[in-house]
Amino acid sequence: MVSELDLLNAVVEGKELVKFTAEDLMSKNPVTADVETPVTDVVKLMKEKNVIRLPITAEGKLVGVVARCDILTSIIEPEFMTYM
Numbered sequence: 552m553v554s555e556l557d558l559l560n561a562v563v564e565g566k567e568l569v570k571f572t573a574e575d576l577m578s579k580n581p582v583t584a585d586v587e588t589p590v591t592d593v594v595k596l597m598k599e600k601n602v603i604r605l606p607i608t609a610e611g612k613l614v615g616v617v618a619r620c621d622i623l624t625s626i627i628e629p630e631f632m633t634y635m
Contacts, residue, residue: 552606552616553577583608584617594622 557576561568568576583606584593597605597619607615 552581554581554602554604581606583613585609586614590622593617 553573553576557578558568561571561576566576582596582600582602584596586607586609588596593605597603604616604618606613607617
């Protein structure tokens, strides 16, 4: 996963982004949450780790990404929520 912070760090280090692959710049061990993690715990994790977007996994495989704005939207506009 390449975050905005990864890109900013590369720029600060003087790297020319066009010369690097995503693998060169990405966070090697990103913080993740399992699909079964309660939303309150996801929010706590996001605050503790200071992340805006959090990869979501199922059985160790990436299944999605949740952003702070996704959580806020689901609270503020619940009529727009869809359930699988």
